Amino acid sequence: MSSRSTPLGEFDLIERFFKTGADSLRTDSDQAITLGIGDDCALIHPQADEEIAITSDMLVEGRHFFAGANPGLLARKALAVNLSDLAAMGARPLGFTLAIALPAVDEAWLKAFSEGLFAIAKEYSCPLIGGDTTAGPLTISITAFGSTPVNKAIRRSGAKVDDDIWVSGAVGDARLVLAALRHEINLSTEDLQQIEHRMHQPTPRIELGSRLRGVATAALDVSDGLLGDLRHILRQSQVDAQIQLDQLPKSSILKKQELRIQNQFAACGGDDYELCFTADQNQREKIQEISKSLHLPLTLIGKILPKKDTQAKVHLLDASGSELSNAEAAPFLNSFDHFAS
Secondary structure, eight states: OOOOOOSOOHHHHHIIIIIHHHHHHOOTTOTTEEEOBTBSSOEEOOOTTEEEEEEEEEEEBTTTBOTTOOHHHHHHHHHHHHHHHHHHTTOEEEEEEEEEEESSOOHHHHHHHHHHHHHHHHHTTOOEEEEEEEESSOEEEEEEEEEEETTOOOOTTOOOTTOEEEEESOOSHHHHHHHHHTTSSOOOHHHHHHHTHHHHSOOOOHHHHHHTTTTEEEEEEOSSOHHHHHHHHHHHHTEEEEEEGGGSOOOTTGGGSOHHHHHHHHHHOOOOOOEEEEEOGGGHHHHHHHHHHHTOOEEEEEEEEEOOSSSOOEEEEOTTSOBOOHHHHGGGSOOOOTTOO
16 A cells, blocks of 8 residues: 555545445345444344344455555455355345554545445445544454344354265365465466456355255355364364365366365365355255356265264365375365464
8 A cells, every 4th residue: 555645534534435435335225224324333123033143354464465455356355255254144235344444545545445345345235334444554344244034044053964065166266376476386377367356356155145044054154274164163063074175176277286286275275255064965956956046066075974082073085085194184174374473
């Protein structure tokens, strides 16, 4: 971000770049939001048969995105990762708040950021309803609100023994883009252009999440790595899992890499924002129907096993069906740690 400062104060900044855009997204059909920006609090009034889902994510420059990142794409991703959490619960978006710390007030940066933010907000009918701004290292924190029918939210704690394990889309491309940007792996310009949106512009699977209500027994979104995130379901559901490593869905670009890189990036690369979910085996036909109607691949990658030890475990099988040893499996089970060096 440029260090150039302008005379804009906090409230002028909010009015110019955020309140006007937020007001333009509000419609008479937004009955759940009874009061948005302009007061001490926003007011949400869900329907009588609904409950509120709330999620919050923070993006920090240098930790979650590169310094100098495109502000429009950054804004889109900041909201998308929250919408992905709502999708995992089967919730429809209602609105969101934005808290942002800025090193300086750069009007060009703020214009691009707000335009990107309101573009995705409009796409998913999720208006900005409040927030805060302050000076500081560039940090973007969004809290999103959604609604689900009462007792219909898809939780992490519902997986049952013998359930299938599924994942949407393809996994590993975001990690491949990161590796290319870090010069860890050489990608052709053409290949990078084909997949770079997977890192910068993830697609929250809102429609899939809503279609999985009553079908999936447990779900989460894949943010820190597929198999590492899967263990959250296993811990909450008190079960183990068996995963066929060669069944993890990969793009044609990732498949150009050596098999070790393919499997590692797909298994624990992170930043995919696909949905991983479990479902009874008798739901396979229904899941394939959902996949076809959404034009979204849904891939069966394993099954739920009874828990054997105190710690939930992912048992990895190779292409021959043999289980990998703990040492062999370890590189595929790591997940992103926000506090690691």
